[in-house]
Each structure stands twice: as C-alpha cells, then as structure tokens.
Amino acid sequence: MTKPPLTILLASPRGFCAGVDRAIGIVDEALRRYGPPVYVRHEIVHNKYVVQQLQAKGAIFVEELDEVPDDAVVVFSAHGVPKAVPAEAKRRELIMADATCPLVSKVHREVERHHAAGHQVVLIGHEGHPEVIGTMGQVPKGSVVLVQDVEEVATLEVEDPERLAYATQTTLSVLDTAGIVTALKERFPAIHGPRSEDICYATTNRQQAVEMIAPNADLTLVLGSPNSSNSQRLVEVALRSGCPRAALVDRAEMLDWSLLDGVTVMALSAGASAPEVLVDDMIVAAQERFDVEVREIKTAEERVVFKLPPMPAARAS
Structure with missing residues (x-):
C-alpha cells in the first residue's frame, strides 16, 4: 500500500540545553567516581526517559534527604533546592554535588541581592514547581511572594510598594511573563527588575x-x-x-x-x-x-x- x-x-x-547536559553529566560523573548507588534529590531533569536511563546506571531518585542513607552520595537536581537542603546534607556529612542550572543559580543570587537591599521579591512562576520552591527557599520565609498570572497581580498584597523587586522562573512562557511584568510595573512603578532576562x-x-x-x-x-x-x-x-x-x-x-x-x-x-x-x-x-x-x-x-x-x-x- x-x-x-x-x-x-x-x-x-x-x-x-546546556543546563540539562551539565546536570546529567554531573550524575554520570558521580556514578563513575563513587560507583553506584548515587542518590539524586528530585528528578535530575523532568524527563522520564532520562530518569530511566540513569536509574539503569545506578542512580536512585528520592524526593527528600531523609530518604538518603548516611555516608551516601547525593546530587541536587537542575531545578535548584532551598538553602536548607545543602545545609542539612552538610550537617549529615553526605557527599553532595549540586547540579543546579547556572541560570537558575543566577536567579537565586538576584533574589538574595534584592533581599539584602531590603526589597520584598515578587516571583513570577508556577506554584509547587521545584525551581520555584528552590528560589523561594534562598531567603527567609515571607521575603518572596508568588504570582502566576496577570489576574493575581491585581490582588497582590505587598509590604511596601516602594521597596519591591521581581524575578521569574526560567522556563515560563515569554509572552505570558511579559504581560505579568507589564502589569507589575503598572501597579508598582517603583519595582526593580533583574539585571538581565531571567527566562533562559x-x-x-x-x-x-x-x-x-x-x-x-x-x-x-x-x-x-x-x-x-x-x-x-x-x-x-x-x-x-x-x-x-x-x-x-x-x-x-x-x-x-x-x-x-x-x-x-x-x-x-x-x-x-x-x-x-x-x-x-x-x-x-x-x-x-x-x-x-x-x-x-x-x-x-x-x-x-x-x-x-x-x-x-x-x-x-
């Protein structure tokens, strides 16, 4: 026929992308250097095929550090983690490797700088996404507020409209994010933005x-x-x-x-x-x-x- x-x-x-290549390379290198098993907190990247391939080599994926035994090797995913996670891994003397994408780390540092300058941070992102959890976890609780769409900007309550900054998750819709940023600037004219675009x-x-x-x-x-x-x-x-x-x-x-x-x-x-x-x-x-x-x-x-x-x-x- x-x-x-x-x-x-x-x-x-x-x-x-470069961040995903790097993250997978870190798990592969950890397996080569230390031998299996290597524990990975959260999926190293969000792809079922990649996770299955690494599992076949000896990677064990967990959601929290309490699932990682003492004296083990742990890798943090490309999405980044709250500061409390590496602190706990250090306290437990785990061997740890951080596969956080450098572009996500850039957002972390931005949020820290804004917090140090006395600004409350508005984070544009998706609630519950590991990257958002990691970014909000770089500074004390309450220092960052999350908005997911233009509608939420209209009802957003902030501590001081004159001392605000914004950052974004790196994997958002470019068009949607532009609309949210415009709404933030219209409602809060004094808001500070990132030095360069956060979306990767x-x-x-x-x-x-x-x-x-x-x-x-x-x-x-x-x-x-x-x-x-x-x-x-x-x-x-x-x-x-x-x-x-x-x-x-x-x-x-x-x-x-x-x-x-x-x-x-x-x-x-x-x-x-x-x-x-x-x-x-x-x-x-x-x-x-x-x-x-x-x-x-x-x-x-x-x-x-x-x-x-x-x-x-x-x-x-």
Whole structure:
C-alpha cells in the first residue's frame, strides 16, 4: 500500500540545553567516581526517559534527604533546592554535588541581592514547581511572594510598594511573563527588575522556533514529559501561534497515532529536557507509517556550554 505523505517541520533549536547536559553529566560523573548507588534529590531533569536511563546506571531518585542513607552520595537536581537542603546534607556529612542550572543559580543570587537591599521579591512562576520552591527557599520565609498570572497581580498584597523587586522562573512562557511584568510595573512603578532576562536562552529559543513553524502545520507534537514546564509551554505556544492542534508526548511508543489522521504537515519539537534520540525515534516511527519529508527550520544558533563543577573528594575508606 502507498503510504500517505507527511511533511515534518522540525524545530531547531530543540531538545537538550546546556543546563540539562551539565546536570546529567554531573550524575554520570558521580556514578563513575563513587560507583553506584548515587542518590539524586528530585528528578535530575523532568524527563522520564532520562530518569530511566540513569536509574539503569545506578542512580536512585528520592524526593527528600531523609530518604538518603548516611555516608551516601547525593546530587541536587537542575531545578535548584532551598538553602536548607545543602545545609542539612552538610550537617549529615553526605557527599553532595549540586547540579543546579547556572541560570537558575543566577536567579537565586538576584533574589538574595534584592533581599539584602531590603526589597520584598515578587516571583513570577508556577506554584509547587521545584525551581520555584528552590528560589523561594534562598531567603527567609515571607521575603518572596508568588504570582502566576496577570489576574493575581491585581490582588497582590505587598509590604511596601516602594521597596519591591521581581524575578521569574526560567522556563515560563515569554509572552505570558511579559504581560505579568507589564502589569507589575503598572501597579508598582517603583519595582526593580533583574539585571538581565531571567527566562533562559533555551526556553526563549525553543518557543520562538515553535512559533515560527506551528502556524504552517496541522498538528504540533512536542516531545517531553508532562511535568516539564518548558515542554508544556511549547504546546501552549503552538496553539497560540495558530496551529489547530498540539500535543505533548513522552516518546513515539506512547503516541496515539490517530492524532495524525488527516495530518499532512506536522511540526515537531522537543523540550529542553528531552534528548535527541527521542526525536530520532519519532521520525523513524513516522516513516514506518507515512512517506515522510523532513524539513528542519533553524531560527537560532546555540553555543552555550556549562562546564561540570569540581566533584567533592571521596571519603577515605
């Protein structure tokens, strides 16, 4: 039988960012240096495939430090942690490695500077997200208030409108965040902003790439796990850009292929925590069902690399 035609508009940039590469490299290096098991507090990045690959090598993922035995090696995830977490790990004399993305650490330092200057911080982000929890945990409780949308700005209660600053989660929608920042500045004209944009380069680039290709597609597929904020935002960007349908899927084997019924042009991207192998697998799976033409659309070059930090010394046996 003749396969139906399918044009895949492949977003570029897509997939892993420098912070994710670094975080995974830290777990791999910890496993090489210390041997398994290595404990990782929270998923190192929000991708099921990546987590499963590291588990197969001997990584054990936990939610809290009390799940980590004494004398163990623990790695903190790319999303960052409250200051109380490394303090407790130090108290317990655990061997610890911090895989917090440097761009998240930048936001942490901003929040600390604003707090030291006597400013209450308004954090734009998603309640309960590990990055938000980590950022709010850099300063004493009550020093940071969270807003999630423009509507919350209207009812926001602050200690002193003249002594305010704002920061943002790094994986937000660029457009939504701009709207919230505008609302904050209109209501609190004296508010201080970050020295440079908090939303990370990779989040911005991936959203712009999807914004470019999605209007020309019948369907946009984003490879990424449901708990990945930056992947979820790509789906939203696709729909907002005019694509009639968009979906998030972990990997090809989990896709309901009926989604592609009647589709002749599909936009394809991957969140910043999704490895390129998942993109390759999706294209191969599509080729089994369709006569596929792949057109890669490049909207930006990425050359950012974050070096691995020095690893702590192993204990003498």
